[in-house]
Amino acid sequence: MSTPVLSVRGIEKRFGGIQAVGGVSFDVDKGEILGLIGPNGSGKSTLFNCILGQLKPDGGAVTVKGRDVSGMRASELNRLGVGRTFQQLSVFPKMTVLDNIILAGQEHHGTMLSRLFGPGDAGLTEEAEKMIAFFRLGHLRDTLAGSLSYGQQKLVDAAMAFMAGPDLVLLDEPAGGVNLTMLANLKDRLTAYNAEHGTTFVVIEHNMEFVMSLCTRIIVLAEGRVIAEGRPEEIRANQTVIDAYLGG
Amino acid sequence: MGSRMRVLSVLVLLALALVAPLGHGNYIVYVLTSWLIFAIAAMGLNLTLGYAGQISLAQASFMAIGAYATALLTLAGWHWVLAMPLGLVLCFIVGLLLGYPALRVKGHFLAFVTLAFNTLVFLVLRNEDWLTGGSYGLVGMPRPDFGLFQTMKQLHFYYFTLGITVLAALVMWGIVRSPWGRAFKALRENPIRAESLGVDTRRITLLAFAIGSVYGGLAGSLITPLVQFIEPGSFNLAHSLRILLMVVVGGAGYFFGPFIGAGVVILLPEMLRFTEGYYLIIYSALVIVMLIFVPSGLIGIGARLRDRLRPRREVRADMHEGARLQ
Numbered sequence: 001m002s003t004p005v006l007s008v009r010g011i012e013k014r015f016g017g018i019q020a021v022g023g024v025s026f027d028v029d030k031g032e033i034l035g036l037i038g039p040n041g042s043g044k045s046t047l048f049n050c051i052l053g054q055l056k057p058d059g060g061a062v063t064v065k066g067r068d069v070s071g072m073r074a075s076e077l078n079r080l081g082v083g084r085t086f087q088q089l090s091v092f093p094k095m096t097v098l099d100n101i102i103l104a105g106q107e108h109h110g111t112m113l114s115r116l117f118g119p120g121d122a123g124l125t126e127e128a129e130k131m132i133a134f135f136r137l138g139h140l141r142d143t144l145a146g147s148l149s150y151g152q153q154k155l156v157d158a159a160m161a162f163m164a165g166p167d168l169v170l171l172d173e174p175a176g177g178v179n180l181t182m183l184a185n186l187k188d189r190l191t192a193y194n195a196e197h198g199t200t201f202v203v204i205e206h207n208m209e210f211v212m213s214l215c216t217r218i219i220v221l222a223e224g225r226v227i228a229e230g231r232p233e234e235i236r237a238n239q240t241v242i243d244a245y246l247g248g
Numbered sequence: 249m250g251s252r253m254r255v256l257s258v259l260v261l262l263a264l265a266l267v268a269p270l271g272h273g274n275y276i277v278y279v280l281t282s283w284l285i286f287a288i289a290a291m292g293l294n295l296t297l298g299y300a301g302q303i304s305l306a307q308a309s310f311m312a313i314g315a316y317a318t319a320l321l322t323l324a325g326w327h328w329v330l331a332m333p334l335g336l337v338l339c340f341i342v343g344l345l346l347g348y349p350a351l352r353v354k355g356h357f358l359a360f361v362t363l364a365f366n367t368l369v370f371l372v373l374r375n376e377d378w379l380t381g382g383s384y385g386l387v388g389m390p391r392p393d394f395g396l397f398q399t400m401k402q403l404h405f406y407y408f409t410l411g412i413t414v415l416a417a418l419v420m421w422g423i424v425r426s427p428w429g430r431a432f433k434a435l436r437e438n439p440i441r442a443e444s445l446g447v448d449t450r451r452i453t454l455l456a457f458a459i460g461s462v463y464g465g466l467a468g469s470l471i472t473p474l475v476q477f478i479e480p481g482s483f484n485l486a487h488s489l490r491i492l493l494m495v496v497v498g499g500a501g502y503f504f505g506p507f508i509g510a511g512v513v514i515l516l517p518e519m520l521r522f523t524e525g526y527y528l529i530i531y532s533a534l535v536i537v538m539l540i541f542v543p544s545g546l547i548g549i550g551a552r553l554r555d556r557l558r559p560r561r562e563v564r565a566d567m568h569e570g571a572r573l574q
Contacts, residue, residue: 052444078446090441092434094501103434106427107446115427122427160445 003066005030005168005200011050011060013043013224020046022224023060028168031198033190035205035215035232039245043224044204045087048172051202052084053077064168079108083166085157087173087204093146097137100145100156101128104163128163135159135189151182158186162193168200175207183207187214212236220244261507262414269406276518277402278474283514284406284413285470290494290506291420292463297492298500299424300456301436302350306362307491309369310339310464311471312483316373318469319386319478328392332469336462343461347454366485373480385479389472399473409470416466423459424503432456436501464491497538499545508546512538 004027013021021043028034036044049055051062053072062069069077078084092100106115106122115122132141135155140148145156154174161169174190175183187210193199205211211218212232220228220235222244228235235241265284269277293307317335322328349361373380380386391399392408399405423429431452434442443449472478490513498509516534520527542549 074440074443075446075448078444084444086441086444090438090444092437092441094437095430095433099430102427103430103442103447104445106430107448112451115431116423118426120425120427120429164446 002030004028004063005032005065006051006202007063007066008047008051009061009063011047011062012058013046013050013055014058019224021050021057024221024224024226025060026219026226026229028200028202030167030200031194032217033194033201033203033215035203035211035218036221037205037208037211037218037235038221041223042221042244044221045172046224047221048170048202048204052082052170075107078164078166081164081167083161083164083169085154085161085169085171085174087176089150089153089157091145091148091153091156091160093144095145096142097132097140097145097148097156098125098128098142101131101159101163104160108164131159131163134193136185149182151178151186154178154182155186155189158190162199165197166199168202171201171203171205173204173206175205175210183210190214265410266407269403274402277406279514279518281402281406281409281474283510284409285467285474286491286494286514287507287510288413288416288470289464289467289491290498290510291416292460292467293491294460294495294498294500294502294506295420295423295432295463296456296460298495298502298505299429299436300432300453300460302347302453302456303355303359304346304362304457304460305359305485305488305492306346306366306369307460307464308483308485308487309366310343310461311468311487312369312373312478312480313339313342313461314465314468315472315478315483316380316386316468317465318472319389320379322389322472323386328390328469328473332466335469336465339461339465339468340458343458343464344454346461347457350453350457351450363485363488366488370480370484373483380480383479383481385477385482387477389476389478391473391476405474409474412466412470416463420463421503428452428455433501493535497535497545499547502545502547505545505547512546 006028009025010023011021012023024047036047038044046055050057053069053074056071064077064080064082067080069080092103095103102121102124105124105127109122109124110118129141132138135158137152137155137159140152145153148156158171158174161171174186178186190201191214194201203211203215215232218230218232218235219226220241227244228238228241230238269280289307289311292310293304296302296304314335317338318328318331321331321334346362346365350358353361374383391405393399397404399408424432431442431447434447435449435452435456439449494506494509494513496509497512498507499505512535517527517531520530523530538546
């Protein structure tokens with residue numbers, strides 16, 4: 001049996017007297033698109049931040065490709081092959097779309113010194129243009145990212161997460177605030193990328209239609225614990241999940 | 249601006265810089281040399297603040313370190329060409345150390361840390377008179393002599409400084425156009441996102457301080473032979489604030505901003521001298537007006553005019569794109 005790309009074991013996190021995450025465990029295999037859903041306050045974002053090292057869990061362990069990543073800085077995690085997007089817009093507004101995408105790849109090429117004395121684009125223009133074209137942003141290549149629409153910035157954000165060719169990408173509410181037409185574009189591109197590269201995704205999302213149509217497996221959290229796990233159609237029919245969402 | 253236009257503009261500016269001192273007396277040439285030297289110091293702060301977004305009120309203290317290191321070594325018989333690099337290495341190391349607080353504190357807290365550092369350097373220079381000459385400073389530093397080219401004459405020293413300025417600007421151009429430059433801008437705009445994309449923001453922060461400090465040191469190592477007299481008061485907090493003003497007025501984060509800013513802060517008061525007692529009032533009022541109406545700096549005027557005369561094309565093509573996808 002192959003090593004899971006991501007393995008979460010017994011993650012716990014408390015904030016004062018509140019148990020935000022209470023012993024969550026799961027594995028994600030190569031090429032899977034795992035959805036993490038749950039009502040507000042269920043611990044999704046806390047769990048995400050524990051996985052990505054932005055919060056120190058009170059217990060448990062996280063391994064990526066079999067390597068313990070506890071206490072690892074975000075930049076080290078990225079160089080290990082973990083990409084991510086943020087809930088809030090996270091592009092570099094005063095840089096062009098091309099520069100945003102090149103930046104996302106440059107730290108994976110050469111050494112610190114070669115990045116000073118080598119070419120300004122770190123030899124990545126062609127690769128970045130391909131990524132821009134893949135996300136259908138070609139007409140915006142030289143536009144400042146800050147002047148794009150919200151949905152376009154979400155696409156740039158996603159393209160940045162993929163530029164370094166990661167094995168695992170964690171997407172934090174990628175559909176949040178995106179209009180329906182742009183959402184279709186985003187889902188289409190994520191599915192295509194997963195099919196082409198076999199990249200593993202973990203997605204936090206509130207938009208049920210989006211997550212049900214994108215993910216191959218879904219984990220439902222409520223009050224910091226896993227209450228259900230299964231294929232989208234199983235989750236859709238699960239009474240515990242319906243009760244948790246409707247407060248039943 | 250297209251790259252051809254940019255190259256042409258630089259060549260025109262360089263030609264202007266070459267002819268600017270001709271036909272003028274020593275004092276004007278001295279002021280023009282000061283402009284170049286402060287432009288170098290401002291270039292360094294522009295990297296730290298304008299590109300990397302790390303506030304520093306200590307640039308004058310790095311000028312001091314460069315100036316005193318060069319002065320002590322040249323007074324000991326070293327040639328300027330050998331003394332200057334040692335001053336720069338010292339500035340790099342001290343700048344790197346000053347960068348460490350920036351890893352923990354941001355914004356106005358960082359400003360206070362750097363302000364305290366500037367005061368500390370000032371006090372060391374004033375009190376350690378066995379080394380620095382204390383309040384009396386150091387005097388009589390020689391100007392560099394290159395055999396066939398000597399810099400004793402004010403005009404010759406101007407061209408020597410211009411050469412160094414062009415070299416420093418080329419190196420800075422290389423830095424800001426390199427992946428390092430992109431990482432500096434990413435640090436300024438969104439450090440958390442930059443870190444998540446593999447940018448080692450700690451290392452980049454330290455480098456932003458260290459490289460910016462080296463430029464301060466280079467400016468200091470040129471002040472030493474220009475004035476041939478240095479004392480602690482020439483590098484106090486007021487001078488750090490002046491360099492900050494140069495960066496802000498010129499346009500923080502713009503490559504040519506420091507040259508324009510240093511021009512305003514150094515040259516404008518001289519141009520206003522005909523108003524006699526009123527020149528400082530007029531100068532201050534002009535700076536306030538500039539900061540109110542052009543907060544992005546004087547270099548930002550061009551972009552604002554261009555946007556007004558030729559609005560950018562519509563980029564919100566998402567509805568069109570979405571419709572096409574369906």
